[in-house]
Amino acid sequence: MQSNQMKMPLWLDKRAFLTPERMALEENGEKWTWAHLQRGAQELARRLRSAGVLEGDRVALLMENRLQTVAMIHALSYLGAVFVPLNHRLAPPEIAWQLADSEAKLFLFDGSYQEKVEGIEITGTMVVEWSQLKDYPASEGSLKTHIQLHEHHTIMYTSGTTGRPKGVILTYGNHWWSATASMLNLGLHAEDRWLVCTPMFHMSGLSILIRGVIYGMTSVIHQRFEPQKVIHSIHHDKISMVSVVSAMVSQMISDPSFQGVPDHFRCMLLGGGPAPRPLLEKCRERSIPVFQTYGMTETASQIVTLSPEDSLRKLGSAGKALFPAELRVVDGTREVEPGEEGEIIVRGPNVTEGYWKRSDATEEAIQNGWLRTGDIGRIDEEGYLYVLDRRSDLIISGGENVYPAEIEAALLSHSAVADAGVTGYPDERWGAVAIGFVCLQKGQVVSEEELMNHCKGRLAPYKIPRQIYQVEELPRNAANKLMRRQLIQLLSDSTDEGGSME
Structure with missing residues (x-):
């Protein structure tokens, strides 16, 4: 039998059988054992089936980090339905598009998002506020x-560099091997408790929950990242592991309440793009065990992680490909020499089979079993990866992926805008923010505020440019391709002429 055809007991059933009274989840003092979570998930599954959910159906969730969200994710497994997580920061038109593209049978949402849901134009999908189940x-x-393991577990949307977001298909096997690879690298301790303060609609948050049920590990849930609460939880909730991005680490160590980490804390798993070296050095000075990682939605979380024993010796490296994944850096089809820059490509059982209803994108991204990440990096003589750019034009803002093409499309949809370009600009709090540059149609006048408001109806708040500058022309090459790397040079010209459009 091929490994991807392997049948195994449903994960929550097996975990509840092995360790029924071990703690599975904690949130604000409320605690659920694995047996409790199993009963709750099974009851939800039966109610979902009464609502018409069948095996293979896609079910979209717009829910906060909470105990019930975890139960809902497991309930879908009991039905063989596919989980489609929705980012609550998306604008109503963006959510509507993902519902339609995934052909969601059911859209479940938290009551706290009632106002947002009322603004979504939905056709062909049943809409239910989750408590009404x-x-x-x-x-x-x-x-x-x-x-x-070959069955679909998740379709998670990730923005592309052009056009609409793509639905990344993740199988049970992808999640299983991701959890296994992480354990083989970081080890598994009986007392491990992983703090979930990244969103469950992101791979970072979801992967912790999946590791939890496979490992039998407690997940301590926070609705959102708040530095002081995370610091308190690490000490008082006996947290041993937490997943973070650079902006989160920066906020934590600069908070007055931060006095280092306790002895029971063993891993701060750092993802979301290359980490600034000064930040890593500050963590080293304070004896904070930070392990840099590299991964993406397409790899079901981390696929490269710095091993604990190398965290100081290879500061700034993302590490080596986890067992049993593979990693190469190439220039076209040629594997580059150590130290030479090139595109990062990866292969392994945790890598997606492709994109939902996008055979063209799948064929372009996955060639001979290797996923072309589009990211730039280099490998040193010992085989350690250094990620140089998350993607050539990608903006990482507070751990969120912001793609310039999406923002440019929103700006170009305004009748007064003839051309638009977007790039990232360093920001102390968020790491980077988007800034926009526009060329107006001849004879047109439009304010920066009007363009901002225009974007607000079409984009999630974190994608809206911090500032928009009016320029005479944008830098383009001979093939008329926008050279986003040169946009930042326009800032000096714009500020000489009076700054942004106001």
């Missing part, structure tokens, strides 16, 4: 007891 009777009949 109690109005559906718990159906009779058996639930799934086994899964196969």
Whole structure:
């Protein structure tokens, strides 16, 4: 039997059988054992089935980090339905597009998002506020007891460098091997407790929950990242591991309440793009065990991580490819020499099979089993990866991926805008923010505020440019391709002429 066809007990059933009274989840003092989580997920599954959810259906969730969200994710597994997480920071038109593209059978949402949901134009998808599921009777009949590693677990949307976001298909096998690879690198301790303060709709948050059920590890849930609460939790909730991005680490160590980490804390897993070396050095000075990682939605979380024993010797490196993944740096089809820059490509059982309904994008990204990441890096003589750019034009703002093409499209949809370009600009709090440059149609006049408001109806708040500058022309090459790297040079010209559009 091929490994990707392997059948195994449904993860929550197996975990609840092995360690029923071990703590699974904690949130604001409320604690659920694995047996409690199993009962709750099974009841939700039966109610979802009464609502019409069948095996293979896509179910979209717009929910906060909470105990019930975890139960809902597991409930979908009992039905063989596919989980489609929705970013609550998206604008209503963006959510509407993802619902339509995923062909979601059901859209479940938290009551706290009622106002946002009312602004979404939805056709062909049943919409239910999750607490109303109690109005559906718990159906009779058996639930799934086994899964196969090739079956789809998640469709998670990630923005592309051009056009609409793409739905990354992640199988049970992708998640299984990601969790296994992480454990083989970081080890597994009986007392491990992982803090979930990154969103569950992101791979970072979701991967912790999946590791939890496979490892039998407690996940301590925070609704959102708040530096003082995380610092307090690390000490008082006996947190041993936490996943963060650079902006989160920076806010934590600069908070007055931060006095270092306790002895029981063993891993701050740092992702979300290359970490600034000064930040890593500050962490080293304070004896904070930071392990830099490299990964993406397409790899079901980390695929490269710096091993604990190398964290000081190879400061700034993302490490080596986790077992059993592979990593190369290439220039076209040629594998480059150590120290030479090139595109990072990866292969392994945690890598996606492709994009939902996008065979063209799949064929372009995955060639001969290797995923072309589009990211630039180099490998040193010992095989350690150094990531130089998350993607050539990608902006990492507070751990969120912001793609210039999406913002440019929003700006260009304004009737007064003839051309638009967007790039990132360093920001103390967020790491980077988007700034925009526009050329107006001849004879047109438009204010910066009007363009900002225009974007607000089309983009998530974190994607809206911090400032928009009016320029005469944008830098383009002979093929008329926008050279975003040169946009930053326009700032001096714009400020000489009076700054942004106001």
